[in-house]
Amino acid sequence: MPPSPALRSPSAAGLLALLLSACPQPPGASSPRPSAPAPSADKAAEAATPTETIDLEASARDPLSYARADEVVVRELDLDLEVLFERREIVGRATYLIERHDPAAPLRLDTRDLTVESVSIGTPRGERAPRWASAGYRLGAAHPELGAPLIVDLPEGVDRVEIRWRTSPDASGLHWLSPAQTRGDAPFLYSQSQAIHARSWIPCQDSPAIRATVRATVTVDRPLRPVMAAVDRGLDPTSETPRYRFALDQAIPAYLLAIAVGDLERRELGPRTAVWAEPATLPAAADELAELEAMLAAIEATFGPYRWGRYEVLILPPSFPFGGMENPVVTFATPTILAGDRSLVALIAHELAHSWSGNLVTNASWDDLWLNEGPTTYLERRIIEALYGRERAAMEWTLGAQLLRAELEHMPASEQALRPARRGRDPEAVFSDVAYEKGALLLRTLEGAYGRETFDPVLRAWFDEHAFTGQTTAAFVDFVGARLDAATPLPGRERPSLDAWIYGPGLPNDAALPTAGGFATVEAATAAWLAGERDTAALGEGWGPLHWLHFLGRLPEDIPAERLAELDSQHRLTATTNLEVLAAWLEVAARRGYAGVDARLRVFLTTFGRLKYLAPIYRALLSAENDGRARALYNEARPTYHPIARAALDSLVGFDPAAAQPASPPG
Numbered sequence: 001m002p003p004s005p006a007l008r009s010p011s012a013a014g015l016l017a018l019l020l021s022a023c024p025q026p027p028g029a030s031s032p033r034p035s036a037p038a039p040s041a042d043k044a045a046e047a048a049t050p051t052e053t054i055d056l057e058a059s060a061r062d063p064l065s066y067a068r069a070d071e072v073v074v075r076e077l078d079l080d081l082e083v084l085f086e087r088r089e090i091v092g093r094a095t096y097l098i099e100r101h102d103p104a105a106p107l108r109l110d111t112r113d114l115t116v117e118s119v120s121i122g123t124p125r126g127e128r129a130p131r132w133a134s135a136g137y138r139l140g141a142a143h144p145e146l147g148a149p150l151i152v153d154l155p156e157g158v159d160r161v162e163i164r165w166r167t168s169p170d171a172s173g174l175h176w177l178s179p180a181q182t183r184g185d186a187p188f189l190y191s192q193s194q195a196i197h198a199r200s201w202i203p204c205q206d207s208p209a210i211r212a213t214v215r216a217t218v219t220v221d222r223p224l225r226p227v228m229a230a231v232d233r234g235l236d237p238t239s240e241t242p243r244y245r246f247a248l249d250q251a252i253p254a255y256l257l258a259i260a261v262g263d264l265e266r267r268e269l270g271p272r273t274a275v276w277a278e279p280a281t282l283p284a285a286a287d288e289l290a291e292l293e294a295m296l297a298a299i300e301a302t303f304g305p306y307r308w309g310r311y312e313v314l315i316l317p318p319s320f321p322f323g324g325m326e327n328p329v330v331t332f333a334t335p336t337i338l339a340g341d342r343s344l345v346a347l348i349a350h351e352l353a354h355s356w357s358g359n360l361v362t363n364a365s366w367d368d369l370w371l372n373e374g375p376t377t378y379l380e381r382r383i384i385e386a387l388y389g390r391e392r393a394a395m396e397w398t399l400g401a402q403l404l405r406a407e408l409e410h411m412p413a414s415e416q417a418l419r420p421a422r423r424g425r426d427p428e429a430v431f432s433d434v435a436y437e438k439g440a441l442l443l444r445t446l447e448g449a450y451g452r453e454t455f456d457p458v459l460r461a462w463f464d465e466h467a468f469t470g471q472t473t474a475a476f477v478d479f480v481g482a483r484l485d486a487a488t489p490l491p492g493r494e495r496p497s498l499d500a501w502i503y504g505p506g507l508p509n510d511a512a513l514p515t516a517g518g519f520a521t522v523e524a525a526t527a528a529w530l531a532g533e534r535d536t537a538a539l540g541e542g543w544g545p546l547h548w549l550h551f552l553g554r555l556p557e558d559i560p561a562e563r564l565a566e567l568d569s570q571h572r573l574t575a576t577t578n579l580e581v582l583a584a585w586l587e588v589a590a591r592r593g594y595a596g597v598d599a600r601l602r603v604f605l606t607t608f609g610r611l612k613y614l615a616p617i618y619r620a621l622l623s624a625e626n627d628g629r630a631r632a633l634y635n636e637a638r639p640t641y642h643p644i645a646r647a648a649l650d651s652l653v654g655f656d657p658a659a660a661q662p663a664s665p666p667g
């Protein structure tokens, strides 16, 4: 039976299918038709034509973006954002400092559901401010997934562009929360830009291969604190009303642009580290994350200096659709990691590790997502090992490999390669454990084959020598393969075949798989309990949350509801405060129709928005032939979910947003 996708289930095979079906059309399936038949507009259409024919390695095109890095590149992004809770809108002004590679080419930006109010072009005038003029521009027709290209004509000499726009209340990358969805009595806003949602709140070159430095000011229509994924520069002293300033001198791709606004406070944790949260959440958050500085030190010792200055974590309200998002300087995280015993901090280790793998060395296109998430998952486990020892790291490896194996069983072979054969798909649609766990296992296998003395410096050199660039899978294979062989030549039969790992299905035979390790006792106890040879009360002696997750993930699908009732009365699983364990338990209980969880299930589904938990639970409810209940619960909870989660779950549950009332703001 497949184990519970408790640990990373937006990636479970079923969710993959669900996200795919949520896409109205595969990206690139049809070309968007810009309204104006101008020649430049036709070129923009080509940028999103079917991607199979485009050699991404050789081309500057990103099939998920209208931007053309070979023509014009934005190097500096200067933002003024007004956050209007009243209208659920961001009103923005941006100046783009551009580098022109093709003097005849226009600037092509990505947008989705934006109202563009004006576009100006600037020409430098020596030391003085540039001369501004209104620009010729057109907004193409909207493609269902890519959004609409904004094409700005660039006469000779122009080196900057200014755009004013406003966002839609339904922007796919923004979540506007009512006070009822927070701990306090203020509303809340947060963004989620990865993979291609930055364009729904800022017109930008929304491709991971293109990087810009960022400056920003933010004003808010009520006394709330904005936080951006950048260095906090405090209040603008020249402004009479509060205007917050942010700056990031390190260039970043657009998917790392992020903002949150709410009743937020910061608490310092160490010389470089701090945590942000609503006041009611701050003490628990500070306690859970007390080891941030130690995590930083652990990874720096082996893989090179942290390049982003400060490292802070912002704990979001519970509707956040992901576990964590590695926004630079300020990781955004779900409050579900606040277990009270630091048992779920691997998630923070993961987001921190992205400061090397992903944010520093970025995947050149979303086809190379594994190059971002795989090494990050590997580094995450190295941090866990350094802080908590080999045994704990081994448990995390085992849980990860267990999820991967279960997922591979149901996945077409064509989806199992690290680098997918079909190019240009939205990573939300191809999100799976393959990028994370198979990617991490490849690095673990290389580590095992060459030894840490050889492997660690090569991985460090990969980061050092490609810092602040986008890299392809082919570049990784060439670099790592050559450096490892030069340092420690291995005979052919001992050298892992990178090609088999990257382009082939499944797990190659040479995979350095983790062993059950500390879970061996769990497996033995589970077998005995299932066979009726062990008391329910005796089960779970000496187990921590990870053991329970392993146990719940391996229960047979047809376990009788009475046995679940026994477990619950002995071990109070429905009352657990560890939300990872709770989610795994609710999934098992929902599948078997165990009614003891009903009240908590309803509260859970209307409070938490983390897709990894929601999708398996709704799927379990549906599989229990309880569609009526699944749908009733979904109708109630849907208004509290993030647009990304709604899009994914609508198709899973069979909810037709067009047929339903327009979603009214909750609370």
Ligand code: BES
Pocket (backbone or CB within 6 Å): 008, 194, 195, 322, 323, 324, 325, 326, 346, 347, 348, 350, 351, 354, 373, 427, 428, 431, 436, 612
């Ligand atoms: N960057 C990802 C989240 C993501 C990936 C968002 C692709 C949109 C598209 C983040 O680092 C991540 O992987 N988060 C995981 C947690 C982690 C411990 C595996 C999550 O949210 O569950």
Ligand code: ZN
Pocket (backbone or CB within 6 Å): 350, 354, 373, 376
């Ligand atoms: Zn990640």
